[in-house]
Amino acid sequence: MSTPTITTETRPDSSASGDALTQRRSRPGEVAFRLAMQACLLIAFGVLAALLTWVLVKGWNRLDSRLWTEMPTGLASRLDGAGVQSALVGTLWIISLVALICLPIGILSAIYLEEYADNTRWYNRLLELNIQNLAGVPSIIFGILGLGIIARALGLGFTVITAAIVLSLLVLPVVIIATREAIRAVPQSIRHASYALGATKWQTVSRQVLPSAVPGIATGSILALSRAIGEAAPLIVLGAVTFITFNPDGLDSGYTALPIQIYTFITRSQSEYTELAAGAIVLLLAIVLAMNSIAIFVRNRFEKRW
Amino acid sequence: MNPTDTTIRPGVSIAGVGTPSTGAPRSDAADPVMELSGVSVYYGAYEAVRDTSMPIQEKQITAMIGPSGCGKSTILRSLNRMNDLIPGARVSGAVTYHGQDLYAKDVDPIEVRRRIGMVFQKPNPFPKSIYDNVAYGPRVTGMKVSSMDDLVERALRDAALWDEVKDKLKTSGLALSGGQQQRLCIARTIAVRPEIILMDEPCSALDPIATAKIEDLMSELSNDYTIVIVTHNMQQAARVSHYTAFFTAEVDEQQERHGRLVEFSQTGKLFTNPADKRTEDYITGRFG
Numbered sequence: 001m002s003t004p005t006i007t008t009e010t011r012p013d014s015s016a017s018g019d020a021l022t023q024r025r026s027r028p029g030e031v032a033f034r035l036a037m038q039a040c041l042l043i044a045f046g047v048l049a050a051l052l053t054w055v056l057v058k059g060w061n062r063l064d065s066r067l068w069t070e071m072p073t074g075l076a077s078r079l080d081g082a083g084v085q086s087a088l089v090g091t092l093w094i095i096s097l098v099a100l101i102c103l104p105i106g107i108l109s110a111i112y113l114e115e116y117a118d119n120t121r122w123y124n125r126l127l128e129l130n131i132q133n134l135a136g137v138p139s140i141i142f143g144i145l146g147l148g149i150i151a152r153a154l155g156l157g158f159t160v161i162t163a164a165i166v167l168s169l170l171v172l173p174v175v176i177i178a179t180r181e182a183i184r185a186v187p188q189s190i191r192h193a194s195y196a197l198g199a200t201k202w203q204t205v206s207r208q209v210l211p212s213a214v215p216g217i218a219t220g221s222i223l224a225l226s227r228a229i230g231e232a233a234p235l236i237v238l239g240a241v242t243f244i245t246f247n248p249d250g251l252d253s254g255y256t257a258l259p260i261q262i263y264t265f266i267t268r269s270q271s272e273y274t275e276l277a278a279g280a281i282v283l284l285l286a287i288v289l290a291m292n293s294i295a296i297f298v299r300n301r302f303e304k305r306w
Numbered sequence: 307m308n309p310t311d312t313t314i315r316p317g318v319s320i321a322g323v324g325t326p327s328t329g330a331p332r333s334d335a336a337d338p339v340m341e342l343s344g345v346s347v348y349y350g351a352y353e354a355v356r357d358t359s360m361p362i363q364e365k366q367i368t369a370m371i372g373p374s375g376c377g378k379s380t381i382l383r384s385l386n387r388m389n390d391l392i393p394g395a396r397v398s399g400a401v402t403y404h405g406q407d408l409y410a411k412d413v414d415p416i417e418v419r420r421r422i423g424m425v426f427q428k429p430n431p432f433p434k435s436i437y438d439n440v441a442y443g444p445r446v447t448g449m450k451v452s453s454m455d456d457l458v459e460r461a462l463r464d465a466a467l468w469d470e471v472k473d474k475l476k477t478s479g480l481a482l483s484g485g486q487q488q489r490l491c492i493a494r495t496i497a498v499r500p501e502i503i504l505m506d507e508p509c510s511a512l513d514p515i516a517t518a519k520i521e522d523l524m525s526e527l528s529n530d531y532t533i534v535i536v537t538h539n540m541q542q543a544a545r546v547s548h549y550t551a552f553f554t555a556e557v558d559e560q561q562e563r564h565g566r567l568v569e570f571s572q573t574g575k576l577f578t579n580p581a582d583k584r585t586e587d588y589i590t591g592r593f594g
């Protein structure tokens with residue numbers, strides 16, 4: 001009996017103090033923070049939208065099949081019948097090779113570091129630290145390194161394979177870090193359950209840990225490949241600077257790539273070149289978008305809930 | 307009055323007063339299937355449990371009780387080398403299984419765990435279908451099975467889960483209730499036909515009804531399996547187990563806490579007539 005009495009005594013009279021449930025109080029801190037977040041979002045999104053609009057408007061006249069059926073040209077007079085086929089094919093060559101080189105190496109390295117390496121050992125920790133640091137090295141440094149070691153010392157020259165190896169090295173840390181995060185997110189209890197049933201380490205990793213980590217690995221890998229596809233700086237020093245009117249036909253072929261082609265077009269003053277560059281940018285964006293949708297597909301397909 | 311008399315479940319015997327179907331505790335003269343002698347477990351330099359010696363009798367349920375942090379899980383994990391998975395963990399003393407030292411150099415921990423299974427405190431089904439959860443163990447251990455379907459069904463029946471899941475074997479094990487998940491984990495463990503099942507507080511996340519089901523299940527399983535269970539629930543230990551080990555944590559001169567085995571005996575005796583004052587205080591709730 002006493003409880004209700006106490007309640008009414010200890011609670012302030014809500015209607016009198018203006019504290020009624022129906023009366024929404026304004027909380028200035030919350031509002032300000034919310035506005036700040038929305039403003040940031042707006043800035044980020046606004047810039048992106050402006051860029052997209054600009055390339056779409058500029059490149060509108062060039063967004064047709066000429067883009068991928070015709071070769072680029074250095075002669076402004078012939079520009080009407082020109083496209084970026086050699087650059088597109090070059091980019092597809094390079095990105096496929098990058099995927100073939102850097103995904104297996106990156107994912108296996110991450111599995112080793114996360115599941116096998118004893119991280120109380122100094123060399124494993126040194127390895128980890130180096131990978132973190134490598135992710136922050138400017139891409140031009142990788143280009144110069146590739147020029148010195150892969151193109152010259154190893155004698156691979158200015159070829160598709162040189163470009164692919166250098167870009168693979170460039171994005172390898174991203175793949176490793178993303179894969180490690182994904183592997184680490186798999187609960188320890190799943191591993192223990194597997195071991196307690198008599199599974200070996202490799203069985204546990206391959207049948208429980210990796211399948212659960214696939215969504216994270218896919219997202220990280222696509223992010224890495226998207227970065228590789230847009231890189232121009234290392235390719236500039238690796239010989240992909242000129243107009244090329246043939247498609248690469250092998251690992252040792254000369255090449256150019258979309259970002260390089262865009263760069264060379266834009267440095268020309270004629271407005272026809274700018275239009276073609278804008279068209280090529282839209283093409284590059286479309287490829288990145290397609291890759292991202294693969295990642296989303298894989299993520300939804302393999303999504304696990306605990 | 308004997309405090310355990312009122313809590314005895316039909317079909318479960320303790321202290322030799324039950325029906326013979328599940329068997330009275332073996333006489334201590336019987337050869338134990340496992341034996342701990344002078345076992346200490348360290349985490350790095352910290353000695354978590356000190357000098358434990360006790361037998362595990364075949365096809366009997368052995369319970370481990372004691373206050374939190376006294377090293378029950380630690381000792382349990384040392385029985386199937388799950389401690390190997392914890393960086394820095396180390397075991398000294400001898401754990402024997404059919405007379406063989408489990409920590410001998412040439413012993414393969416994978417083989418140990420195939421024979422000595424474990425059910426964890428928190429139900430941890432794989433994010434796979436119910437069927438695949440049960441079939442996982444037989445698959446990875448390369449068991450020769452004539453029909454995986456039959457094996458899965460038998461394991462689920464043995465774990466008293468079959469009737470609830472027989473129509474949805476393809477759905478995720480994570481879609482089950484907590485109690486069902488725990489029984490799935492038990493089914494998964496018995497699917498590989500281990501000789502010994504270790505259970506670390508298997509009922510701590512479950513309601514009384516699910517707990518009762520699992521307790522019945524344990525009594526049932528003790529016909530075929532040797533079971534070691536860690537529990538915080540003294541009634542549970544009294545109800546289901548044949549033997550009980552009481553652990554506590556002692557503070558040494560350096561103010562470090564170490565787990566110690568205080569008393570090991572037949573469950574009926576430990577609960578009715580404990581030899582040690584600390585055991586008596588604990589089971590009567592006077593533990594400080």
Ligand SMILES: Nc1ncnc2c1ncn2[C@@H]1O[C@H](COP(=O)(O)OP(=O)(O)OP(=O)(O)O)[C@@H](O)[C@H]1O
Nearest residue numbers: 349354373374375376377378379380381392563565
């Ligand atoms: N992985 C670990 N690393 C370091 N110390 C640990 C680890 N696991 C347990 N310990 C320590 O060992 C001691 C015994 O722990 P344990 O988990 O075995 O206790 P427990 O009796 O199972 O307790 P609870 O009843 O709360 O589960 C505790 O002091 C704990 O802090």
Ligand SMILES: [Mg+2]
Nearest residue numbers: 378379380506
């Ligand atoms: Mg415990």
